[in-house]
Amino acid sequence: MTTTGRSLRPGLALATMAALGLTLLPAPAASAAEPVPAGSHAVKTELREVFSPDGTITRAPISVPATESQAPASEVAAAAVTPIINNGDPATHLDLVIVGDGYTSTQLGTYDSHVRSKVDELFAVEPFASYKSLFNVWKVDVVSQQSGVDHDPYGTYRTTALDMYFHCGGTARLLCVNETKANQYARQAPDVDQVVALANTTTYGGAGGGVATASGGNASAGQIVVHELGHSIGGLADEYDYGGGTNYTGAELREANASIHQRSTMVSRQTKWWRWMGQSTPDGGVIDTFNGCRYYTNGIYRPSSNSIMRTLGRQFNLPGREQMIASFYAKATIAVSEKPLSVVVPEGVGTLVVTWRVDGEVVASMTGRSDFDRGLLGARGAGSHRVTVTVTDGTDWVRDPALRKGLSATFAWTV
Structure with missing residues (x-):
């Protein structure tokens, strides 16, 4: 299902960043990695999360164009799309799309291994692990002219498809991306709920924002993706206590x-x-x-x-x-009905409860079944009958009644 989300990031003082031992450098000069709209130098300041190898998190201010126009579609090359996890219809699943930057045509095998390692890391964490069947994950093969990303090391520039670069806002490990281009490439997937951009580098780094970023070749950077999806999917707040x-x-x-x-x-x-x-x-x-x-x-x-x-x-x-x-x-559907008296439920979610009723009365023998036995209607007498099925996630990980309402779906037929 298609939705959009952006983490909210109110301010961080530079003095606080220095106290936390962040590396501050002069902002790199404008380049292909930091485009300025033609005829305008207006910028706005946003705060992006900065992730340390020791796991601590802070935020840094960066300057971005005040208005970002969409690049012409002709500037975005067609890219192959591969399902890494394909659990079914994109309209009924949560679709995570991964794009890469700094991977040349001969490095797509490396990109594939980077994507799969990050996906494995994500779905090793609960509740992603138990609810993997609600997701589709799509890999978009974005090809760059040159390998690597800008300012890796500092002062090095490369021609890449998504303009990714370190030292964003003057902070060494803050890894930014041209979100317009990343989203354009992502839209070549069957559906998009969340976009993650991986950089072809082993240098630790990443950032939050409309498109989460992480270093594809760094073994620790996958945790950045987990944290950022806490924001963009779950709407969760940062729980650290500095920067405001x-x-x-x-x-x-x-x-x-x-x-x-x-x-x-x-x-x-x-x-x-x-x-x-x-x-x-x-x-x-x-x-x-x-x-x-x-x-x-x-x-x-x-x-x-x-x-x-x-x-x-x-x-x-x-x-x-x-x-x-x-x-x-x-963003995903707990069950769908593709034909009368039948439901399709996600596999692997062991807490799902399927309950059938005829004329309001529970049919105990059908509990847990995905297809209703029409032969059971004969004993109910002639005439029409109302058959319903309710699929509920019975997990004890959700206790709030208001939230539990979203963990159930009912389908009904007159037979």
Whole structure:
């Protein structure tokens, strides 16, 4: 299913970046990697996440054109598209599209291995692992004239299809991409829900934004993709506590994993992650309200001490995992009916419950079956009967009743 998403990234002071040991260099001169619209030098400042090899995350300001026009379609070459994971109709699955930069025509085998290693790393993390069958993953073979990307090392320029470059905004490991071109190539896939761009490099780096980026040949960079999909698919907040301010005094946050309420208030008001309070969480420890989240050191609380939304290499905490599953089903379909009295359900999701009813009465013998036995209608007497089937994900990883509504689908026929 086609949807769009962009992580929100409010400000980071340069002094904070320096205190965190980030490498700051003068911004590279404008080049093919940093295009400026013809006749205009207007730029805007955005904040992109910067990922350290030790797993810590911060943000850096970069300047981008204030308006980005679409490049003519003729400038984007046709590219081969290969399914890495193909679980069915793109309209009923969540479609992740991967594009590459700095891979020449003779390096597409390297690109393929980079893609598959990143996909394997993503689907080793829950809840991606248990819900893999809801996804399609498409690899677009973007061919570049030269191997590698700009400023790798610093001061080196290459002619590539997606204009990827390190030292974006003056920060060494911030890896940016021409999002317009990346999205144009991605649209050659059957459907697009999320785009990830891989660079042909072993140098550690990546970035958030409308198109998440990561170093294709770096064994640790896949965790950047996991974190960024927490934003773009799940709408989760960053749980680290620097880059915004000291004391937050604003209104409640919209994200499921950030709140202004401490434990007692959250439980008494039955809001946010109160249902998980005190439970052991996959990322370690128990769910509580930990001070420091969403770029503030005080006044915003996170559910756990150290999840992947705070430090790379960790797991999603329980509220984060719950929100991710609900978001998967917002973009993928739990079941489809391709013919009367029959449903198709995703394979591998072991918590699915299939319940058939005739005239409102549960037919116990049909529980879990994908096709209804018409012979059972004879005992119901002559005339028309209303047959329904409800497919529900019975996972205990989702507790919020409002979210659970999206984990069910019902189909009905008059027979």
